[in-house]
Amino acid sequence: MAILDCAIVGGGPAGLTAGLYTTRGGLENVTMFEKGMPGGQITQSSEIENYPGVTGEITGMDLMIPWPEQCQKFGLVHEMVNVTQVTKSGDIFTIHKEDGSTTDAHSVIIGTGSSPRRAGFKGENEFFGKGVSTCATCDGFFYKGKEVAVIGGGDTALEEALYLAKICSKVYLVHRRDTFRSAPNTINRVQNTPNIELVLNSVPDEVYGDAMGVTGLRVKNKSDELRDIEVPGVFTFVGNDVNNQTLIQDDGSFLCDMNDLGQVVVDLSMRTSTPGLFATGDMRQEAPKQVVSAAGDGAVAALSAISYVDELLNT
Numbered sequence: 001m002a003i004l005d006c007a008i009v010g011g012g013p014a015g016l017t018a019g020l021y022t023t024r025g026g027l028e029n030v031t032m033f034e035k036g037m038p039g040g041q042i043t044q045s046s047e048i049e050n051y052p053g054v055t056g057e058i059t060g061m062d063l064m065i066p067w068p069e070q071c072q073k074f075g076l077v078h079e080m081v082n083v084t085q086v087t088k089s090g091d092i093f094t095i096h097k098e099d100g101s102t103t104d105a106h107s108v109i110i111g112t113g114s115s116p117r118r119a120g121f122k123g124e125n126e127f128f129g130k131g132v133s134t135c136a137t138c139d140g141f142f143y144k145g146k147e148v149a150v151i152g153g154g155d156t157a158l159e160e161a162l163y164l165a166k167i168c169s170k171v172y173l174v175h176r177r178d179t180f181r182s183a184p185n186t187i188n189r190v191q192n193t194p195n196i197e198l199v200l201n202s203v204p205d206e207v208y209g210d211a212m213g214v215t216g217l218r219v220k221n222k223s224d225e226l227r228d229i230e231v232p233g234v235f236t237f238v239g240n241d242v243n244n245q246t247l248i249q250d251d252g253s254f255l256c257d258m259n260d261l262g263q264v265v266v267d268l269s270m271r272t273s274t275p276g277l278f279a280t281g282d283m284r285q286e287a288p289k290q291v292v293s294a295a296g297d298g299a300v301a302a303l304s305a306i307s308y309v310d311e312l313l314n315t
Ligand code: FAD
Pocket: 009, 010, 011, 012, 013, 014, 015, 033, 034, 035, 036, 037, 038, 039, 040, 041, 042, 043, 044, 045, 046, 047, 048, 049, 050, 051, 081, 082, 083, 084, 111, 112, 113, 114, 115, 156, 243, 246, 280, 281, 282, 283, 288, 289, 290, 291, 292, 294
């Protein structure tokens, strides 16, 4: 099989934009390895209002639907597979896949993003998918007209609490502090939504239920007082972990330099410490964790990959 000019790992906003710019920029042979449907984590968002030029109420899914089609028009191939590892020998990278097959490439752009973190309270894993969820757009409808709890105090928790408040009769927003780390406009909207009750300075202690699913959430405040919130649905939005597993080598080291948070160290051209490997989006150091910046990284990395491959093959 021919060696790819560029392998893109991950098909979120970063990977898709890298796909658009590499193919449209002249690389002949580019495959994007994405384990699911392209679009990335924003497809789980009920509303995005900060992507430039996109006005009106639009879901993350609506935003992302045209992106793969636009890339495919310029020749990007999507292989739906889970990449297990990326290695490099000499000048050639190898993409190792869950089905046991491999693909070689002259350059790699990685944009595997991040995944929702578990909060770590009792019952969370046991009831995951049976009342505990990390996706309001996926599961919110199951709780139409019912009460639910949301855990977290960042942009995701607040935005998803607002979304759930439109579907559910009441939303208990449980946060461990009394201030939020979210956009002021979002905080304002939450504070002015009558069916959102703020449960502040409180952490989840246990989610409990029966064979049918969750029946309640017990929270503990700073004075160790317990409160039972009787809800059939608990949504946790407590941050994300970087998906860096594909960069781990057989000896346990990483393919390139990483920082203490497990994010890939890059320069302004999205170059990593390994020549020919570029990192983009939520997984790179100091990522603003926005769709627009992930897309920007993808474009920058693509331009860098085009120069790298050109120099590699033509000098
Ligand atoms: P991701 O979107 O995480 O995409 C990574 C892709 O890589 C995924 O599709 C995944 O399936 C794939 N992948 C991972 N590992 C592998 C593997 N081993 N093999 C193959 N494929 C793999 N940002 C905003 O700008 N505005 C918002 O309003 C906003 N709202 C949000 C709401 C929610 C609920 C969430 C969760 C996030 C929100 N964000 C928002 C943040 C935004 O979604 C991310 O910053 C952005 O999606 C990051 O893009 P990415 O391409 O780096 O990674």
